[in-house]
Amino acid sequence: MKFTKLLMLAVILLCSSQNALAYRGLYGHEHSLDKPIIADEALEIAARILVKLAEKGIVPMSWSHIKPVRAEQKYFNEKSEWMITFRNPNVRIASRQQIYVFVSPVGDYIAANYTGR
Numbered sequence: 001m002k003f004t005k006l007l008m009l010a011v012i013l014l015c016s017s018q019n020a021l022a023y024r025g026l027y028g029h030e031h032s033l034d035k036p037i038i039a040d041e042a043l044e045i046a047a048r049i050l051v052k053l054a055e056k057g058i059v060p061m062s063w064s065h066i067k068p069v070r071a072e073q074k075y076f077n078e079k080s081e082w083m084i085t086f087r088n089p090n091v092r093i094a095s096r097q098q099i100y101v102f103v104s105p106v107g108d109y110i111a112a113n114y115t116g117r
Contacts, residue, residue, distance in 0.1 A: 037082070037107045042071040046084035046101040049109050059112070062090055063099060073105075080105050083116060 037045070046068055054064035069085045084101045091097045095114060102110040 034106045036105045037103075039071040039073075039082075041107060042082040042084055042103055043068045045103055045107050045109075046071070046082070046086075049101050049103070049112070050086060050099065053112060059099065060091075063088055068101075081110060085116070 050059070050066070051064045053059045054061045063086065066086045066088050069087050071082050071084045074081055074083045082103045082105070084103070086099045086101070088097055088099070098116070099112060099114060100116040101112045104110055
């Protein structure tokens with residue numbers, strides 16, 4: 001009985017840790033087709049991602065109501081990515097007033113940070 005409970009706990013932890021590392025498992029696939037997205041789609045996808053990050057406690061909840069400012073296609077290591085900028089003037093620390101969300105050309109979440117790099 002004790003072994004069965006430990007085994008079940010191990011399986012649950014293993015499954016949840018895999019989801020925490022994979023965007024599709026944690027947030028769901030934001031873009032249903034593997035075709036390139038346009039700027040307006042990148043803005044919508046990034047806004048949903050930022051809400052999810054706030055709900056998970058990764059960024060403060062004040063970010064969940066902020067609309068994106070712009071979407072730019074950037075190249076990092078010769079690979080194209082969408083960089084979506086959000087500004088939150090209610091954040092007191094100046095270096096934390098902007099968040100950048102990065103998505104792939106087909107709309108998959110890559111990363112989010114305060115530096116844009």
